Amino acid sequence: MRKLCTLVLLSLLVFGAFAKDAPNAAADPALEARMMRIAQELRCLVCQNQTIADSHADLAVDLREEVRVMLRKGESDEQVLKYMTDRYGDFVLYRPPVKATTWLLWFGPGVLLVGGLLGLILLLRKRTRMSDDRFEPDEVDGLEGEVSS
Amino acid sequence: MNMKSLRFIIPLGVFALLVFFLWRGLRLDQHEVPSPLIGKPAPSFALTRLDDANATLRRDDMLGKVWMLNVWASWCGACREEHPLLVEFSKTKAVPIIGLNYKDQRSDGLGWLNRFGNPYDASIFDQNGRVGIDFGVYGVPETFVIDKQGIIRMKHIGPLTPDVIDKRLMPMLRKLNA
Numbered sequence: 001m002r003k004l005c006t007l008v009l010l011s012l013l014v015f016g017a018f019a020k021d022a023p024n025a026a027a028d029p030a031l032e033a034r035m036m037r038i039a040q041e042l043r044c045l046v047c048q049n050q051t052i053a054d055s056h057a058d059l060a061v062d063l064r065e066e067v068r069v070m071l072r073k074g075e076s077d078e079q080v081l082k083y084m085t086d087r088y089g090d091f092v093l094y095r096p097p098v099k100a101t102t103w104l105l106w107f108g109p110g111v112l113l114v115g116g117l118l119g120l121i122l123l124l125r126k127r128t129r130m131s132d133d134r135f136e137p138d139e140v141d142g143l144e145g146e147v148s149s
Numbered sequence: 150m151n152m153k154s155l156r157f158i159i160p161l162g163v164f165a166l167l168v169f170f171l172w173r174g175l176r177l178d179q180h181e182v183p184s185p186l187i188g189k190p191a192p193s194f195a196l197t198r199l200d201d202a203n204a205t206l207r208r209d210d211m212l213g214k215v216w217m218l219n220v221w222a223s224w225c226g227a228c229r230e231e232h233p234l235l236v237e238f239s240k241t242k243a244v245p246i247i248g249l250n251y252k253d254q255r256s257d258g259l260g261w262l263n264r265f266g267n268p269y270d271a272s273i274f275d276q277n278g279r280v281g282i283d284f285g286v287y288g289v290p291e292t293f294v295i296d297k298q299g300i301i302r303m304k305h306i307g308p309l310t311p312d313v314i315d316k317r318l319m320p321m322l323r324k325l326n327a
Contacts, residue, residue, distance in 0.1 A: 045182060045287035058252065059287055062278055087285035089185040 028072075035067045038080055043092050051094065184285055184304045191218075191295050192283035199250045199258050199272035206273050208299060211247070215325045217318075218293040219269070220249045220281060223261035225289040231308035232265050238314060239268035244294075244322050248272035251281045251289055294318065296325045 039053035039060075046057040052064060063084070070080050081093065090096045098106050186192075195207045219235065221228040239246055248269035250258040255274060262272070275281055284293065287306075294303040303321050305313055 059278075059282075062282065066282060086185060087282060088287065089183055089285075091182045 031068065031071055034071055034077075035064060038067055038071075038077055039064055041081065041094055042084055043094055045088055045092065182287075182306075184301075186285055186293075186301045187304060189301060190299050191293070191301050192280070194273070194280045194283065196249075196273035196275055196280060199248070199255060199262075199274045202255070202274075206247070206271060211245075211295065212299050213297050214245060215297055215322060216245045216247060216295055218247050218249055218284070218295060220251050220284070220286050220289050220291040220293075221272075222251045222253045222289050223257040224253065225251075227288075227308050228290045229265070231290050232268070234309055234311065234314070235268040236266040238309070243319070245270045249280065249284070249286075250274050251286065252276065252278040292318075294321055294325070 036053050040051045042052040042063070044050045044052045044055035044057055044060045044063075046059050047055055050057075050060075052060045052067075054060075066083075067080055070083065075083075084092045090102070096102050096105065191208055193208045195205050198204045198206060221231075235246070246269050248271070250272045252275065254276075258272065258274070262269075273280075278286075284291075290308055292303075292305040292309055293301055296302050302325060303317065305317070309318070
């Protein structure tokens with residue numbers, strides 16, 4: 001009996017939590033999960049720092065419904081993403097595709113890092129080959145071990 | 150130039166470059182996202198007229214004409230802002246203007262036009278916003294220019310301004326009608 005009570009209470013809790021989207025979520029939780037996974041890849045254009053999954057903007061609600069409809073029709077994730085980019089451009093994707101116009105975006109940081117490291121290595125090598133008189137002499141003031149600048 | 154002065158000039162140059170990019174960044178409008186629809190055929194639609202639920206307007210009815218689609222709604226504040234200019238512009242008869250009444254109620258939309266004037270040759274009624282989504286609408290008002298072949302040639306997001314009309318819209322209309 002106690003077990004049954006717990007079960008009833010728990011199920012109430014669960015259904016309470018899903019109250020808002022209840023019809024859809026209850027109808028097909030797997031589809032709902034897939035829809036949310038796709039929605040998390042998509043930028044809401046009304047409030048640009050939120051995903052369509054997070055946003056409460058009207059458009060985001062509509063687009064989530066649009067994704068549901070497409071998935072129910074058996075369309076693939078790629079087809080859904082293409083549907084979105086056809087209308088809103090690559091900007092809707094939180095992970096933009098690698099192509100000529102996005103090379104700087106994707107590889108810029110790596111190029112900067114490698115360039116910086118190369119520059120640093122070259123500079124240090126050059127310095128080791130310089131003679132001592134090119135550098136200011138270390139200050140000797142009897143305090144060994146302390147670094148003076 | 151000796152090494153000493155280079156040590157000052159290089160950081161100064163880098164700083165100036167940084168300031169330039171930050172300044173440019175300030176002037177970018179992040180909300181103006183380039184539309185992938187430019188140069189593509191306008192999405193096909195068949196919607197009832199706002200003022201007549203029994204009359205349908207289709208994209209293909211507009212083929213052969215250069216026309217303008219203006220997305221609006223009675224709940225949209227920026228549309229109010231744009232409206233007087235649009236009414237003025239419609240008087241020039243430069244281009245047929247079709248209104249896309251977006252996610253609105255028929256009575257609200259019609260009431261709004263009665264109060265503030267109707268610049269549209271016709272308004273079509275997109276209650277659930279499906280056609281809006283096909284046009285990639287995300288911030289009302291939006292304005293599209295569509296050519297004789299039904300290709301989208303220009304998109305403007307946000308209220309039209311005299312500047313946009315003079316510098317972008319009119320030259321585009323002249324070019325497409327030539």
